[in-house]
Amino acid sequence: MQKNILLCVSGGIAVYKAVALVSNLTKANFNVKVMMTESARQFVTPLSFQVMSKNDVYFDTFDEKDSSKIAHIDLADWADLILVAPATANVIGKLANGIADDMITTTLLAATCPVWLAPAMNVHMYDHPAVKRNIAQLAADGCSFIEPSEGFLACGYVGKGRLEEPEKITGIVVDFFHKEAKTK
Numbered sequence: 001m002q003k004n005i006l007l008c009v010s011g012g013i014a015v016y017k018a019v020a021l022v023s024n025l026t027k028a029n030f031n032v033k034v035m036m037t038e039s040a041r042q043f044v045t046p047l048s049f050q051v052m053s054k055n056d057v058y059f060d061t062f063d064e065k066d067s068s069k070i071a072h073i074d075l076a077d078w079a080d081l082i083l084v085a086p087a088t089a090n091v092i093g094k095l096a097n098g099i100a101d102d103m104i105t106t107t108l109l110a111a112t113c114p115v116w117l118a119p120a121m122n123v124h125m126y127d128h129p130a131v132k133r134n135i136a137q138l139a140a141d142g143c144s145f146i147e148p149s150e151g152f153l154a155c156g157y158v159g160k161g162r163l164e165e166p167e168k169i170t171g172i173v174v175d176f177f178h179k180e181a182k183t184k
């Protein structure tokens with residue numbers, strides 16, 4: 001059966017890679033819906049994700065299109081997996097502290113499915129004790145991480161902080177559902 005993936009896109013320079021990730025995931029036969037933060041929409045418009053996912057894109061907690069549902073609860077329930085990619089230092093910090101002040105963080109708190117985060121940021125941000133502390137807290141809370149890779153960063157630095165490649169993330173998701181199917 002087709003699995004549902006909610007891709008939560010927060011506002012880092014790697015947002016462009018998230019468009020390719022949607023393309024990869026849909027080619028791998030996942031049903032993908034995309035949610036964006038306000039900052040993510042500074043980098044790429046929702047239209048790109050709408051076209052790639054062939055689904056509506058969500059970003060406004062208070063835009064309740066269907067009066068029979070509450071969108072963030074409905075999407076949290078719909079998802080078999082929530083993937084936050086790229087995950088900014090900001091979203092990581094908010095989730096680690098139970099803050100729910102936009103549609104992504106609100107949906108994440110309502111989720112009972114597995115939540116995976118793929119951090120992407122400047123190498124010094126990734127090394128910051130506050131970010132490390134928040135990641136450790138989320139790991140203790142049951143979230144999983146797709147670690148950033150090392151390499152040339154958009155900010156000009158070389159180091160750890162690049163969003164893992166869309167093909168690799170897709171492969172990890174495919175493996176996860178294969179293993180899950182075997183255990184059933």
Ligand SMILES: Cc1cc2nc3c(=O)[nH]c(=O)nc-3n(C[C@H](O)[C@H](O)[C@H](O)COP(=O)(O)O)c2cc1C
Nearest residue numbers: 010011012013037039040088089090091120121122
């Ligand atoms: C050009 C540019 C690139 C940025 N890249 C990143 C990034 O890669 N990772 C990150 O955590 N924040 C990055 N930021 C900062 C975030 O956009 C900022 O912290 C924002 O508040 C995040 O909001 P969000 O988490 O709601 O999407 C960048 C900002 C700018 C202007």
